[in-house]
Amino acid sequence: MNEHDMQHQLLVQKATASAEQAHESVSGDYYRQGFHIMPQAYFMNDPNGLVYYKGEYHAFFQHLPFSVHDGEKVWGHVKSKDLVHWEYLPVAIAPSQFYDRNGCYSGSAVDDDGMLTLIYTGYIEREGERTAIQMQNIAFSEDGIVFHKYDGNPVISDPPEDGSLADFRDPKVWKHEDTWYMVVGSSKYGYGKTLMYRSRDLRQWDYIGVAAESDGSMGQVWECPDMFPFEQNTHVFLTSSLIIENGAITGGKNLYMVGSLNYEQGKFTSEYVGETDCGCDFYAAQTLHDDQGRRILIGWMDWHAAPRIEAANNWFGSLTIPRIMTLLPDGGVQFTPVPELQQLREGHQRFKDVTLREGVRGALGDISGDCLEIIAEFELEDAEPAAEFLIALRRSELHDQETIISYNSETETLTFNRDKSGNDFKGSKSCSLPPMSGGRIKLHIIMDRSSVEIFMNDGRLVSSNRIYPHPDSQGLDVYASKGTVKLRQLDLWKLKRVMR
Known part of the structure; x- marks a missing residue:
């Protein structure tokens, strides 16, 4: 040496x-x-x-x-x-x-x-x-x-x-x-x-x-x-x-x-x-x-x-x-x-054929978590021309804190919004996302305490984002903000933590 x-x-x-x-x-x-x-x-x-x-x-x-x-x-x-x-x-x-x-x-x-x-x-x-x-x-x-x-x-x-x-x-x-x-x-x-x-x-x-x-x-x-x-x-x-x-x-x-x-x-x-x-x-x-x-x-x-x-x-x-x-x-x-990440999954829940109606919250019941994997498929072929659905992540009990993923069928746009995600860490980003065959939108979401990664339509597009909500803000909701949308299936797992 x-x-x-x-x-x-x-x-x-x-x-x-x-x-x-x-x-x-x-x-x-x-x-x-x-x-x-x-x-x-x-x-x-x-x-x-x-x-x-x-x-x-x-x-x-x-x-x-x-x-x-x-x-x-x-x-x-x-x-x-x-x-x-x-x-x-x-x-x-x-x-x-x-x-x-x-x-x-x-x-x-x-x-x-x-x-x-x-x-x-x-x-x-x-x-x-x-x-x-x-x-x-x-x-x-x-x-x-x-x-x-x-x-x-x-x-x-x-x-x-x-x-x-x-x-x-x-x-x-x-x-x-x-x-x-x-x-x-x-x-x-x-x-x-x-x-x-x-x-x-x-x-x-x-x-x-x-x-x-x-x-x-x-x-x-x-x-x-x-x-x-x-x-x-x-x-x-x-x-x-x-x-x-x-x-x-x-x-x-x-x-x-x-x-x-x-x-x-x-x-x-x-x-x-x-x-x-x-x-x-x-x-x-x-x-x-x-x-x-x-x-x-x-x-x-x-x-x-x-x-x-x-x-x-x-x-x-x-x-x-x-x-x-x-x-x-x-x-x-x-x-x-990578499929190796599936070894982190535990506590599987599945929801099928849920009709999401405008203004009706809590269609999936009481779901929460800060390390989650969600695979959701929505059907918009028979929906109103201006139908819109939202996924609210890391929602607080008073709904004053949440991270919103929304999709508008009229503009064919998915938007990630963190204006209420916490710590004054604001901003939004939109992606053009035409539906898959049959008017389907598929979202694969991986959330890990201070991040949300969204894989859209089997990975045609990806959106990576950091968030900083309060530890107690862990609610999750899926609903329609405009019109009626069919949720064909939603699979959800909690994910184990292996890093520190």
Whole structure:
């Protein structure tokens, strides 16, 4: 172990100890999730390095190990055998060298013939200047726990002319035949871009060209790109794009594109564009391919402008539940919860053929809970043209607190509304949702204390959201607010908590 490696291991140990020591006091916070990946303490955002390695799922994430608000980012690390029970591991990499001294930013992980290799962005702030430098680096591990940085870092020190010095980050790497390929997020003249490289050994990289770029309506900076071969000889490209106005982030888009990739020219041709998630709190999605041949996606279930309610209790951030991606006949993508989550179910209840009439509450009786799974199917084919149904979650006894999911048959729009969800954490988001055959709307809802994820029409759309209601607000109601709606079937389970 050389001097640089010793310095890195000491910083890793210090960061790991900080989060571990704070975990005991943090774990008692009510808003801690029961089955989602969270930091032991302090701050987390982007998932990194999702990989299936030696029979286990590994997830890394950007992490502040000493503070909820400030500091230099490291890579937190968890692993699981079943995508449900996650084990906290030591911090994987921490800022220790000239090429990452101000932070180890997002990237990916690959299994290189048994060597777990991380490819990440090193962040460097230049004194007296607003623009930072971003470089691509690698670190490797033989046991999947202790990582050593490559002595030849950075492996890519400068962006090409097609990119931007200030926006050159989040490398995603995969192997095609006997060659490694990398896409890196960037921008140029206000247009989001993804740059593509190739390598034989993960150490020497050759620039190929711009794989994909914005048409002007897809954000000014493309972050967290992910590209991979998919079903039926297609490729999928994911990107999280920033919308910037007057130098400030005002919004973001989470897009997926299905198409074809010319590996020789490094050009991706899009044939279908969809939204990875249409909720209030979702960003920086990344995927992995497992031993069952599944493409599994996990995203950050928060947002840059979130008020960080849980930060008052010394932690912030959560990842989504893992979702399986499947190609649909029309070229779009379906997102569904991994079936492993079903082991959390207990206390099944079923309701069938319930007529929901305007203004009549409590049709399902007294139901409550703060960790629930709901699968509900509504029939609107014979309903009035302007029929509307609502699902009220986390409702208080006085009805002054509740989270509302509503669907309007006239506008064919589903809306998630958290204006009364608690802690002055407000806002709503709507998604266009045409009915399935027979005028059916199917909603698969997974709720975990401070989050609600909605899978619509068998995963055609997904909406991920954080909420912060009072612990006593646990009521649930399903009713029609306009006209009459038939609830064909509703299945409900309480979900066990396995994280703390």
